[in-house]
Amino acid sequence: MELTAGFEHFVRTDEPLAQYTGLKLGGSAEYFAEPTSVEELAAVVKRSRELNIPTRVLGGGSNLLINDDGVPGLVIYLHHPAFSTIEIDGNRLTAGGGAKLAHVISTAVGNGLAGLEGLAGVPGTVGGALHGNAGGNGVDIGHRTVEATVMTRAGEIVTRTAQDLHFTYRESSLDELVILNGVFELEPTDSQELTRRMQKFWIVQKASQPGGSENMGYLFFDPPGLSASSLIEQSGLKGTKVGGAEICAEHTNFVLTSPEATASDVARLAELVQGRVKEVTGMDLKCQLTSW
Ligand SMILES: Cc1cc2nc3c(=O)[nH]c(=O)nc-3n(C[C@H](O)[C@H](O)[C@H](O)COP(=O)(O)OP(=O)(O)OC[C@H]3O[C@@H](n4cnc5c(N)ncnc54)[C@H](O)[C@@H]3O)c2cc1C
Structure with missing residues (x-):
């Protein structure tokens, strides 16, 4: 068939x-x-x-x-x-895997629920954030996750509770095919104060990313205690280009792509950066992009 x-x-x-x-x-x-x-x-x-x-x-x-x-x-x-619903019950917020993270954060903040605002400015969906334990401003989404509903490769729906959820730096135990939703336990806080906090985090996060409407990707995980962007900068790689892919001169852990760029340009640029950073600083950078 x-x-x-x-x-x-x-x-x-x-x-x-x-x-x-x-x-x-x-x-x-x-x-x-x-x-x-x-x-x-x-x-x-x-x-x-x-x-x-x-x-x-x-x-x-x-x-x-x-x-x-x-x-x-x-x-x-x-x-x-159907996959982007956001519901609040007391201190708990349940969000569909397809919901935009930004929408979930602003809903939580608007309802005076604190805990996710540190992720303001991180692009993507709840499913992507849970899959890779997205983080920012010293918090990650796993800190607040108490339950997740997933669909297995067999098409079965399973609820994963806190005991079998594990989150480490940019990794989670949520490895089933589909993350259908996540449940986050949050803390009641004054909504106006929380809005100010979220705006501050958003400004900090945006200041660490290329501005404008460029096509871009976030390249490497930070090695423990270090910053990938500093290592790239120290290695003299600001603005390095391969085909249509370029290391952003201002924010060196981002790759910018022109309309002519290919995936192979990005992969070759990432390899070039890894090789040069190893040569200059002795550090290994691990690419954080998922290749399909
Ligand atoms: C400008 C910029 C800034 C960034 N800043 C940060 C940052 O501060 N912190 C940070 O952690 N990351 C950051 N990232 C990386 C990226 O935003 C995060 O990894 C984000 O959580 C990915 O979510 P997504 O929905 O876009 O996932 P996608 O890119 O679509 O997918 C990523 C992976 O998640 C899986 N996935 C997505 N949705 C689901 C689902 N519903 N069920 C099962 N698997 C799923 C995909 O299969 C894939 O393996 C940044 C990226 C950019 C471009």
Whole structure:
């Protein structure tokens, strides 16, 4: 059976992926699903497993490097509002995996709930943030996560509670196929005071990123106790270019891409930086972009 049979209303073929990513490059997905309900999601996940089709989930695309030749198999995009709900019950906020992190933070702050505001300015979705334990301003999303609902590769829905959730620097134990939602335990705080705090964090975060509307990606994890951008700067790599990919001169842990850039330019630039940083500082930098 074809993957798309009966799913034509939400599965397309040969979908260009550049438009869904921060780097704005790379090829097409063989199959691209935008389910409109958990039932549709489960049905396409089960079908892809039966047919042995590799399957991936796309969040906000802020951390993805899409291969120039495209992505074989199925890419699932949780863009429908069914996957972006945000609900508050007392101190707990539950957010869908497809919800924009920025929206979740402003909802929490607007309701006088503190704990996520340090992540203001981090792009992407709740699913992407939970998958990679996104952090900023000394906090990470895992600190506040008490529960998550996931869908396994078999299409089953499982709730993961605090005991089996583990978060370390930019890593989490949430490795099932789809993160459907996360539950965050927050602290009641004066909403106006919290808004000021969030604005301050947002300004700090934005000041550490390239401004404007450039196409960009965040390149390397910070080695323990060190900053990847300082190591890159010390190694004299500001503004280094490979094809259409360039190390941002002001914020050296970011790669900027021109419309002509390819994924291979970005990968070669990352390798060049890793080699030079090792030579000059002796440190190994680990690329944080997920390559598809
Ligand atoms: C300008 C800029 C600034 C950044 N600043 C920070 C920062 O301060 N701190 C930080 O931690 N990161 C930062 N990042 C990196 C990036 O924003 C985070 O890693 C973000 O959490 C990725 O979320 P996303 O939704 O865009 O995920 P994507 O890039 O779409 O995907 C990343 C990974 O998460 C998986 N994933 C996404 N959604 C789901 C889901 N629902 N279920 C299962 N898996 C899923 C994908 O399969 C993929 O493996 C920055 C990036 C940029 C471009």
